[in-house]
Amino acid sequence: MFVGRKEEGRAVLLSVRAGRGVVLVGPPGYGKSALLQELKPALEAWGVVVWADKLAPFGAFLKDLFRGLWDARIPVEGVGISKDLEADLRTWGKRYPSNDEKAKSLVKALRAYAENGVNRAAVVVDDATGVQGSMVPWLVALAEVANLVLAAHPDTLKKANTKRLWMRLDRVDLPPLSPKESRALAEALVERYGVVAEDREVYLSRVVALSGGIPGEIERLVRYVSAEDIVRNRDVGTGYAEGLAQREERGVALAPILLVAGGVAIAARYLGLARGEMDLYVAGGLGIAAFVVLAPWLRKAVVAR
Ligand SMILES: Nc1ncnc2c1ncn2[C@@H]1O[C@H](COP(=O)(O)OP(=O)(O)OP(=O)(O)O)[C@@H](O)[C@H]1O
Ligand SMILES: [Mg+2]
Structure with missing residues (x-):
């Protein structure tokens, strides 16, 4: 079940219907993906929707775009639309070997489509957080021939050399839900x-x-x-990102302890050998063995729990 987001959803649709691109902005878990999913039928009623999961890696994004165009029967120059998507993907890959050439071929296909007098296609990217400065020229070109709908974190908008992209898009912010x-x-x-x-x-x-x-x-x-x-108001943990940060902190704190423990065991073994104290020698050996066995396991427990 989906709650709220009426205003934000309307704002996204308004931008698309006006032929503009839009970036949906919110921190992780605020419901960007959920809202886009919710808007899908309305977007599809308006025009062709090409859906991509994420922008990075760029090659995978371009492939998603090709698939979307193929599904919508929008032809890419020099590549037929046969019954076999995979075969057509290979043909496309051979004809346009580099990402730049691939991107160019897709922009061209979308431009030809837009010039047919139909509503421009919407290119929806569920996760644009991986955007890089090098992708920006192509995204700007895409924004000229299709309506981009991107979801991003607030930090994404501050990434180097991406301003030119955000400038061109309307912005819709997702606040927390009301009580x-x-x-x-x-x-x-x-x-x-x-x-x-x-x-x-x-x-x-x-x-x-x-x-x-x-x-x-x-x-x-x-x-x-x-x-x-x-x-009972017990420690119920924190959000995913915070939890991850805390685990990393604990991992760092544990590392020197492990190292010292390993060093002590090695020293004990040598000392035992030098003094001919068999007990110390054996204890040191056991310590080293424990260190070897436990260290990776402990690290895993700390990092991956
Ligand atoms: N308006 C809503 N109504 C009901 N459930 C929602 C709503 N918004 C989000 N959710 C649920 O909350 C969870 C997190 O939402 P979602 O994955 O859409 O966040 P996100 O903003 O896309 O996060 P990220 O930046 O990590 O991709 C999902 O399980 C989603 O179904
Ligand atoms: Mg998401």
Whole structure:
């Protein structure tokens, strides 16, 4: 179930219908992908929609575009539209070996399509965070022959040499959900995942408060954190990005400890040997063995838990 985003959705459609490109801006988990998915039928009702998952790597993005054009039966010069997409992809790859040539062929195809007098195609990219300065000229060219709809994080807009692109696009920001919307989403997810809480009211208002209105966070809390932990106000963790940062910190702190422990074991072994103390020698050996076995395992536990 999808909640809210009426205004933002309308703004995106308005831009596209006016023949403009648009960038949907929000941090991870704010629901950019979910909104684009929700808008898909309306976009398709307006014109051809070419969908790509992400901008980077650029070669994969161009391939996605080719597939989209192929599905829409928009021909690329020198490449037929046979029954076999893979075969046509190979033909295209051979005829236009470099990414620049590939991009050019796609821009040309979209231009010819737009000149037919139909609505311009919409090129939707679900994740434009991988944008690089080197892609910008091609994206600007695409924006001239199609309506770009990109989703990006606020930081993406600050990337070097990308300003020329954002300048050309309308911008729609996704704020957190309102408390009312958050609550509606939390309730729907509680139903979906069959969460049982002793006190449903307390549970729901805690989820809404903890999530800060971020839909991805509401989903994480309902799905992966026990109702008991949420109600008892225990450590319920943080969002994905923060969690990752914390794990990295712990990993760094653990590294010197591991190193020192390994060094101590080696020193003990030598000392044991030099003094003829068999116990120390054996203990050092065991220490080294433990270090060898545990170090990679510990690192994994810290990084990947
Ligand atoms: N308006 C909404 N109504 C219901 N569920 C939503 C809504 N927005 C987002 N969600 C859910 O929240 C989760 C995160 O949303 P989504 O993946 O769209 O975020 P995103 O902004 O695309 O994040 P990222 O930048 O990481 O790609 C998804 O499971 C999605 O289904
Ligand atoms: Mg997304």
